[in-house]
Amino acid sequence: MNVQQSLEELMLAYEGICAIFITDHDGGLILNVGLPATLDNSKFRQQLILSHLTTIPQIHKLKMGGHKTTFAMYESQQIAIHSLCKYYFIVHAGPNANAGSMLAMREKLVAIANQMMSVCPPIDGDAMMPTSIASAAAPPDFFD
């Protein structure tokens, strides 16, 4: 599966969607697909990522479970941010895009996220590390 191609196909399948970009949980951009007019809008992208990262600690303090999706409807645009695996999938759409479709897009993005996880598992490996492997922080058995 080509992730970029899959994202482009997904973007074109939904009317009104201008761009989809993927970032890690620190806000680093991983992949960016979009209509030509939106691709060089790095300032907008960075602002969007930054504002989202600011909201995440507040959302966790609500104690209503982990974050799945943030949807924001502005006068001139709509943004959906899906948390999947170790990534944020940010969907940027115009005001006429269907809000329900943007929220339901999460189901379609799961396959792409899983593909990315298989190609590039997280370095910290908190979800991938088998329990039989001792933590590097733990002292060896013979330590006295």
Place this chain on the structure above:
Amino acid sequence: MLKQKALIDVLGQVNTSGVDGSWLFNKDGLLLAYVGSEQKEVASNVSAALLASVWTALERRACDLRESILVLEDSTIAFTLVARTMLLAVKAHKNADLGMVRAKLHSLSTYLEQPILSISHDLI
């Protein structure tokens, strides 16, 4: 004036079919009223402050924010601006239909628009 008892009655009307909480608070996160199931871990005034903080963060990048929805593992929260100064939020069970949640949010915000505008004028 805005009557507290009447406000609570109105907010409570949306708490059916999956919706189990509704807040009215200002943009600084100060709670005016909460009606719904008592939250065990986080008090309603703390939730209001956190939601106001989320709204402010989302609004920082574009000031024309109209509505936001947070889909979490256990609940869904939809919130919107009322009378330019207040925020109205409703919390629903994770399996509640989102269209119904939004419809309730919109009808409640429309209903509260005029009374809140009038107290905003009183405060100014």
